[in-house]
Amino acid sequence: MTEKILEVKNVTKNFKIGKGLFNRNKQVLQAVSDGSFEVYKNKTLGVVGESGCGKSTTGKLIMRLEEPDEGEILFNDRNILDLSHNQMKSIRKDIQMIFQDPYASLNPQMTILETVKFSLMVHGYSKSDQRDKALEMLEMVGISKQVAQKYPSSLSGGQRQRVAIARALVLNPQFVVADEPVSALDKSIQAQVLNLLEKLKDEFSLSMIFISHDLNVIEYVSDYVMVMYLGKVVEYGPAEEVYKEQLHPYTQALVKSSPSMTRDRKKSFYVIEGEIPSPIHPPSGCRFRTRCPFAFDRCAQEVPELIHKKGEHKVSCFLYDS
Amino acid sequence: MSVQPLKKENKANHVVVTNKVKPETTDSQVDDNFEISFWNKFKRNKIAVICGAYLILIVFCAVFAPFLTTYSPTQGELASRILPIGSEGHFLGTDEQGRDMWTRIIFGARLSLLAAFVPVLIGTMIGSILGIVSGYFGGRIETLIMRNLDIYYAFPAIILAIALAAVIGSGLGTIIISLSFIMIPPISRVAMSATKKVAHMEYIDAAKTSGAGHVKIMYYHIFPNVFSPIFVYASTLLGLSLLFASGLSFLGLGVEPPIAEWGFMLNSLKDLVIISPMITFTPGFFIFITALALNLFSDGIRDAMQEK
Amino acid sequence: MLNYIVYRLLLIIPILFGVTIVVFILNQLIPGDPVDFMLDIDATEADREYIRSYLGLDKPLIVQYFIWLSNILQGDFGMSVTRQTEVSYLILGALKNTAILIAVGGTIAFIIALIIGIFSAMYPKSKMATLSNVLGISCVSIPNFWAALMLIGLFAVFLGWLPASGIRSTGQESSLLDMAKHLVLPAIAVGLTTIGTMTRIVRSTFVDIFKQDFVVTLRAKGQGKGTIMKHVFKNGLPPVLVVAGLEIGSLMGGSVITESIFNWPGVGKLLYDAISQRDYPLIQGGILIISLLFVSVNMIVDVLHAYVDPRIRKSLGGGAS
Numbered sequence: 001m002t003e004k005i006l007e008v009k010n011v012t013k014n015f016k017i018g019k020g021l022f023n024r025n026k027q028v029l030q031a032v033s034d035g036s037f038e039v040y041k042n043k044t045l046g047v048v049g050e051s052g053c054g055k056s057t058t059g060k061l062i063m064r065l066e067e068p069d070e071g072e073i074l075f076n077d078r079n080i081l082d083l084s085h086n087q088m089k090s091i092r093k094d095i096q097m098i099f100q101d102p103y104a105s106l107n108p109q110m111t112i113l114e115t116v117k118f119s120l121m122v123h124g125y126s127k128s129d130q131r132d133k134a135l136e137m138l139e140m141v142g143i144s145k146q147v148a149q150k151y152p153s154s155l156s157g158g159q160r161q162r163v164a165i166a167r168a169l170v171l172n173p174q175f176v177v178a179d180e181p182v183s184a185l186d187k188s189i190q191a192q193v194l195n196l197l198e199k200l201k202d203e204f205s206l207s208m209i210f211i212s213h214d215l216n217v218i219e220y221v222s223d224y225v226m227v228m229y230l231g232k233v234v235e236y237g238p239a240e241e242v243y244k245e246q247l248h249p250y251t252q253a254l255v256k257s258s259p260s261m262t263r264d265r266k267k268s269f270y271v272i273e274g275e276i277p278s279p280i281h282p283p284s285g286c287r288f289r290t291r292c293p294f295a296f297d298r299c300a301q302e303v304p305e306l307i308h309k310k311g312e313h314k315v316s317c318f319l320y321d322s
Numbered sequence: 323m324s325v326q327p328l329k330k331e332n333k334a335n336h337v338v339v340t341n342k343v344k345p346e347t348t349d350s351q352v353d354d355n356f357e358i359s360f361w362n363k364f365k366r367n368k369i370a371v372i373c374g375a376y377l378i379l380i381v382f383c384a385v386f387a388p389f390l391t392t393y394s395p396t397q398g399e400l401a402s403r404i405l406p407i408g409s410e411g412h413f414l415g416t417d418e419q420g421r422d423m424w425t426r427i428i429f430g431a432r433l434s435l436l437a438a439f440v441p442v443l444i445g446t447m448i449g450s451i452l453g454i455v456s457g458y459f460g461g462r463i464e465t466l467i468m469r470n471l472d473i474y475y476a477f478p479a480i481i482l483a484i485a486l487a488a489v490i491g492s493g494l495g496t497i498i499i500s501l502s503f504i505m506i507p508p509i510s511r512v513a514m515s516a517t518k519k520v521a522h523m524e525y526i527d528a529a530k531t532s533g534a535g536h537v538k539i540m541y542y543h544i545f546p547n548v549f550s551p552i553f554v555y556a557s558t559l560l561g562l563s564l565l566f567a568s569g570l571s572f573l574g575l576g577v578e579p580p581i582a583e584w585g586f587m588l589n590s591l592k593d594l595v596i597i598s599p600m601i602t603f604t605p606g607f608f609i610f611i612t613a614l615a616l617n618l619f620s621d622g623i624r625d626a627m628q629e630k
Numbered sequence: 631m632l633n634y635i636v637y638r639l640l641l642i643i644p645i646l647f648g649v650t651i652v653v654f655i656l657n658q659l660i661p662g663d664p665v666d667f668m669l670d671i672d673a674t675e676a677d678r679e680y681i682r683s684y685l686g687l688d689k690p691l692i693v694q695y696f697i698w699l700s701n702i703l704q705g706d707f708g709m710s711v712t713r714q715t716e717v718s719y720l721i722l723g724a725l726k727n728t729a730i731l732i733a734v735g736g737t738i739a740f741i742i743a744l745i746i747g748i749f750s751a752m753y754p755k756s757k758m759a760t761l762s763n764v765l766g767i768s769c770v771s772i773p774n775f776w777a778a779l780m781l782i783g784l785f786a787v788f789l790g791w792l793p794a795s796g797i798r799s800t801g802q803e804s805s806l807l808d809m810a811k812h813l814v815l816p817a818i819a820v821g822l823t824t825i826g827t828m829t830r831i832v833r834s835t836f837v838d839i840f841k842q843d844f845v846v847t848l849r850a851k852g853q854g855k856g857t858i859m860k861h862v863f864k865n866g867l868p869p870v871l872v873v874a875g876l877e878i879g880s881l882m883g884g885s886v887i888t889e890s891i892f893n894w895p896g897v898g899k900l901l902y903d904a905i906s907q908r909d910y911p912l913i914q915g916g917i918l919i920i921s922l923l924f925v926s927v928n929m930i931v932d933v934l935h936a937y938v939d940p941r942i943r944k945s946l947g948g949g950a951s
Contacts, residue, residue, distance in 0.1 A: 060527075063527075063530075063531050065527050065530060065531065085535075088533070089533040090533075092531060092532065092533035093533065095531075096531060096532075097527070097528065097531045099524040099527065099528060100524070101524055104523050104524040104525065105523075105524035105525050105527075105528050106525055106528075107525045107529075107542075107543050107546070107547065108547065109546035109547055110542070110543075110546070118529065118532060118534070118542065119532035119533075119534075122532050122533050122534040122535075122538065123532075123533065164528070167528065167532075171532070469644065470648070472645055472648075473645055473648030473649060473651075473652060474652075475645075475928075476645050476646070476648070476649045476921050476924060476925045476928075477649070477652075477917070477920075477921045477924065478879045478880065478882050478883035478920065478921075478924055479883060480883035480884070480886065480887075481882070481883055481886065481901075481917055481920055481921070484886065484901070484905065484917075485653075485656055485913065485917045486656070488905045488913055489656050489657075489659045489660050490659070491661070561770070561771055565771070565773050568773055569773065569774075569775060569887055572773075572775045572887065573886075573887065573890070573902065573905070574906065575905075585773075585775075588775065588776060588779065591779075592779055592891070595779055595782050595783045595787055595794075596787055596794075599782075599783030599784060599787040599788040600780075600783055600788075601783070602776060602779040602780065602783065603780065605776075606773060606775075606776025606777075606779065606780065607776075609773045609776060610768075610771060610772050610773060610776065613771040613772075613773070614767065614768065614771035616771075617767055617770065617771050618767060621767075
């Protein structure tokens, strides 16, 4: 087994909603509940789930864009949650993020070159170094010197996402969190950007968390897969094993309902029964039980733990509790 | 997103293949030359252009005042007092001390325009900082700043300015300070709400993950993106600022005689209304059309910036 | 609704508290020793000390503030230096005249704005619409002190139709007609800015309403003009009235200058005289009372607004962080 680069232990994040002096019914939204997982060096962990399942929050917690309420996040065996703003600055060089919406993730008032240079400026590179490194990085993602002088408004979505990748990688990080990096792009461009990411991952020997709701994309990029539902990790394991045999009923449903190019067109898509419950009032016990075809009494009473089923393949479901 | 994103994705998948495939570069090539399109839109507004031209002219007259007249702005000839408009040698007439009205107007424009412009400038600088800081950090810092500014909303603006001016003592500086003060709260609010819209954009998160400090993020990422709404709002305050400044000056809280300033000119002429009913026309008219030009001009800027 | 009123009331307490602090600090910023304003130059040091301790000026500032605050809460705003009269008495007397001026000037302005604004919203291409544009922008750009002087020049001096200053003619018994005559010019001058702002607001409010679905539906149903206008008014008047309420503040501000020009014996004139005579207790009291009134008016307007528009109640009731 390879070395762990990131280990997330029992992380919980709640959002309080409905603030105010006179609002008595303050509510708590549990975005991530007791989540634990690890990422190995030079491997990609794909995180998949429906929107609102807490996968983006997980990414933000690792970036410390949000502070978790409980738990530890170990990066190279060091708990980054204990670090001060200044100590964090040196770590930030090593952990970078690629954001979902390339139209919102680039400052419209900065040229492409300025955007990429900014991170270098923050970390104290000289003016000439900033320029050289930024241009070099932009060339690696396929953005020419001429385009680098432009503002984001004159770039296409694909180009913008390339710039976002360049910005993330220009500091030469060890670890990248990619939050739905291709979901805002046209299908035809998705593949180009995914290939670019794969290529750069090898060149920079990156470890990655790749967040997506698209099982096809996850299958393409991931070494490991983690499935989340309503803030809970329901299944975790090596990508091959998970795609070969889904253990959790939710993963099974997700795969069945996922569109595939090779599928028989005439066959109608499988749709998961019912609606996602509100994360403000999640179901007791197993959170998937309200939509699970195999649910039984125990599912409502106890919360299933993530247990090892086969080797590294883990699942949280009472069907496998024996 | 909706309740069943998976189902939605199906649809997208099929539609995409047929009609969404297009070369990457044609996505959005518009909007590149913002300045050019702004001027084109602004130019179409004839009234705003005329007002702009007038404003340039009056600033020019103020700056080059000594070259545009042969009279002194402070020394008059007692022999030619209260001459009406159109008199020989004094085409705008003379005042109660026989000073040439045109000379007083162009020299007075210096102080009047200054007293109108500087408070908006100072208010914009301080208000932007307060607004950006409170919008960016939110929470307690926002509450602290905004609730404090709320107190100043409890005073009618001109009363607050009068109160401040009364305490500090009269003078042009007094007018500028007290007007700056009343400009800060509304500008802060505009800056804050503009910042709130920007602060949750992903590029701010991206800047945070680069390890940049708060000051750098506010300076490089927030400020350039909230500048235009603040600028538009501040420009709408210029006309009001001129009216307030000349109003305070009219009340005698501004300059000392014999210095020329539009509001104060009205103050010294007001007692002569009984003798010459239209004596106050000229200085007041200049305050009026200058405020009008400022208002129409800033409306033009606003329309040109907001029109998409 | 009651919840909202309580909430709104609680919200103005810190603001009122802040207002008193600001006014108190302003008073501290006045250069010179306040005792100098009260005594003759040849007063002995012992006299000065006596006055100082009598007024509590030898105590720490924070104590002075709370003494002053408790006096205010009991209605004691101090004595005017120049008039040797209670500040509260002077202000209450003047307030009545200011109220008359603002009420008459504001109402006239509001009615004019309402007529022109609605008419130009109904016929957006008519001459009236152009007129409302010109009037709107002109009235907000006109310096009201100049307008006042021109009105005096034209109607009082040149034409001699109306009196130029005061509230009643000297040597005559006060009659309502006499006061009305004195009221005309200051009322116009004080309301000018309001005509400008209100015309613009009335117009844009009613333009929006004429575009709404229910008007289109009524038209499609073949309803008469009267019925349609009744519905339009029902929807348009409340928001317009709310803004009109907020205009009271700007009318109060404008009245300072107008009253001093027309010698109208209101709070504004009192304040102006106090400033020129450096009568600091009177300035302090005047500003404080005007601000308290201003805050109260805004609060009432807010509550009425919430009454008219339930959305505000909802968003504000829970949204104050």
